[in-house]
Amino acid sequence: MSDVLYFDDFALGRRFGSSAPIAVDVDAIKEFAHRFDPQAFHLHEAAAGASVFGGLAASGWHTCAVTMRLIVDSDFRPAGGIVGVGVDELRWPRPVRPGDTLGVVGEVIELRPSRSKPMQGIVRLRFTTRNQRGETVQEMIANLVVPRRPQ
Numbered sequence: 001m002s003d004v005l006y007f008d009d010f011a012l013g014r015r016f017g018s019s020a021p022i023a024v025d026v027d028a029i030k031e032f033a034h035r036f037d038p039q040a041f042h043l044h045e046a047a048a049g050a051s052v053f054g055g056l057a058a059s060g061w062h063t064c065a066v067t068m069r070l071i072v073d074s075d076f077r078p079a080g081g082i083v084g085v086g087v088d089e090l091r092w093p094r095p096v097r098p099g100d101t102l103g104v105v106g107e108v109i110e111l112r113p114s115r116s117k118p119m120q121g122i123v124r125l126r127f128t129t130r131n132q133r134g135e136t137v138q139e140m141i142a143n144l145v146v147p148r149r150p151q
Contacts, residue, residue: 004079006149007113007121016076016106016125021132022066024058026098032062057095063102063138064090067129070104078123078146085122088141094131101132109141113148120147 033042037059040047048056071082096102110124123146129138 003075003077005077005146006079007111007123007146008149010108010111010123010146012108012111014108016074018070018074018104020073021101021103022070023101024062024066024096024098026056029056029058029062029096029098032065033059037061053095056098058097058100060092060138063092063096063129064140066096066102067104067127067138067140070102070129071106071127074104074106076106076125078144079149080145080147083145084142085145086143088143090138090140092138094135094137096131096137100137102129102137104129106142118148120145122146 030043033039039059041051041053041057042048042059045056048054076082104127106125106127108123109126110122112122112124114120114122123144125142125144127138127140127142128136131137
């Protein structure tokens with residue numbers, strides 16, 4: 001695959017974006033919540049209306065899962081796949097609501113060659129997930145292991 005990127009191909013400030021947005025509907029919010037985050041404000045409109053959210057809201061973990069799908073389907077194609085060693089500064093500044101359509105943009109913020117494993121490096125990216133109004137619904141910094149180009 002010619003669009004695969006090795007550690008040596010990355011540059012600070014390089015950006016990657018999702019191609020097709022993902023719509024989040026009531027059924028998806030409730031199904032995810034039922035299985036993985038069964039709190040009333042993710043499951044029931046009445047409870048959600050009386051909560052800090054003031055209405056039904058997707059679990060932050062649901063937003064993370066959608067973001068991961070957006071990243072996998074984006075133009076970000078590191079050699080070896082998207083292999084993370086951690087996430088820093090995960091934030092959900094706004095809830096995802098039924099009817100929201102999400103997209104993601106990633107930006108390279110740090111490149112660190114590995115001292116112990118010279119054939120790879122760590123690429124740090126800030127991934128920002130936004131809804132259809134351009135409002136940020138999630139921000140995170142991902143630390144990814146990316147192989148160096150074979151010699």
